[in-house]
Amino acid sequence: MNLSYYPGCTLKTKAKNLEDSALASMSALGVNLVELPRWNCCGTVYSLADDDLVHHLASIRSLIRVKEEGNNKVVTLCSFCYNTLKRANLLMKNDPEKRDTINSFMGEEEDYKGEVDVVHLLEILRDEIGWEGITEKIKLPLQGLKLAPYYGRTLLRPGEIAIDQPESPTILHQLLEALGATVVDFPAATQCCGSYQVVSNPDNVLECAWNILSSAQRRGAEAVVTSCPLCDYNLSQRQEELGQRYSQFRAMPILYFTQLLALSLGLGPEVCRFDLNYVDPRPLLESKKLI
Amino acid sequence: MPISISAKKTRNEFVRRVEEISGQNLHLCYQCGMCSGNCPMFFAMDLLPRQIMHLVQLGLEVEIAKSKTIWLCASCLTCTVRCPRGVDLAKVMEALRLITLRKNIDYVEPSKIPVETLAKLPQIALVSSFRKLTA
């Protein structure tokens, strides 16, 4: 099965571990993620102003690229991109006046009416391959690994784009269970990591990271699983400082769900690019005899 | 310091502009405080989201401008999805920010970010920060 794939800017530089492990594991599951030949940055955030149209253009252009390739579906790995592309897509589907204005402004592009479907990789895993389909192919169950699934906010809010029930989602829980890991539920699983405030008010983001990580740690988690490069950065970057500030804090690796998928499919640790994770997960994985 | 509230203020240009940009009916809010209770950035805010909402309803632009709250918002939309009245508070916050940003006043200055930080940050952080907080 071939699927049109939209990487997003960060995956090509700072989140190569997410991309490499995703492409490898999907290939092992029989899905070929074909990168769009031409795409631009999705814009990361969906403008919340009713009178703002120009900030949607970036996303819409990328969706038009998918349509130009003759595809009606596009998969993203980065949750941030997922949220923005999907919301822009809904705008073009549901608001005729804004749709016409945008199409008219982008005279050099063909008209777009929301013909493409935007999906996140987790949806493909749940809906097209299925958890049993994945469990069947597992070569190395992640036994004994206590993982806390962290959703962040981009996959679940607002409700119209949520890939799962926003208040108590289970999609990431179910994936990790399918991989044979011990899933640790924790109350801060859908709490925001602080997002772009890391640029303007990084100390607030540090506090958010503490709230999320300490909650996971109190429930016995050994590592946190995420799908968003910004969540990864915000949660991992200053763990040393957290350790200095709070004596009870232990460093906690943050892993992408695709890295765990690739590992459990028996593809070996090299393709997972654990060397690129900010907090090295290899000691933990070695202690569980997983690598 | 006494703050004067009047009918003139509650129906002023500022309130109209916030309603126009956010598309929200500000008077739906009945100050239950659900938004403040769920906000992940509450610990850093001088005025909580509920209080900002109240100030907006009263048209008190100056009081809002004194507070840092709207600039600490991370657009996580938790307030939006949990508001029992269906008020999209994230949109109200965005409208409040835009009223200042559209006067060509930045909150974040790209050239003042230390170069080591620029090299380390993932692109999504910089793009989203500049979109939300620069003019």
Add this chain to the structure above:
Amino acid sequence: MSKKEAKGAAVETAPKVVEKLIPVYAMGRRYEVPEGLTIMKAMEYAGFKYIRGCGCRGGICGACSTVYRKPGDYHLYVGLACQTVVEPDMYLAQIPFYPANRAGYKLEELEPAPEEIFKLYPEVFRCVACNSCTKVCPMDVQVMDVIAAIKRGDIAKAATLSFDCIQCGLCASRCMGELPQYHIAQLARRLYGSKIVPRADHLSEAVEAVSEGKYNKMLQELMGMSIEDLKILYQEREIEPEIAGEDWQPAEKNYL
């Protein structure tokens, strides 16, 4: 036929030089200029004297970028004044210079990594993909795609896509995010050309041969010759035939 009649006939049959004049508007003022001239020549015809905004007159230096409109058409058109032919009722203005942020750097000190570009031009992340830059480029460079490539760290793509850029500055003049696209792209090309593109082996070998003095003796000989001897040497030089095979070799192999 008498001489007078012949002259009269010659005058009648000689083609008359007809100058068809068309109106163009330069900076809002109307001028009548001959059809078929380039904008640059038309402006000079109208009496403008170029001391800025004019350079190679050959379509490559980027000094004479011009923005114009046509009657009844809201679109903005661009062209180089030295290459674009005037049209009736063209409504134009020249933009010889547009201020754009130019970061200072020492190329030798930069790593061949996209982060170097992010550090020097953080405003690159303000791009909203409005495409105004691409629409205004007189060289049809896909400027928006160049910036998109840089945002995702693909220096090679940015360098290749921006190859035709003539640094005219029109992109920066229209940019919503206030980016200096042409300076950013130039940095990408400089990083690519000096640090990323693999070096040609035969070039390195040739450079080494020169530094080792392979051609010194030859040069000394030539420099010691008289002008007359040089002339003879030049005229009697062996010239590679126009249709020479891959393995053509000169008869004189001493200097190879």
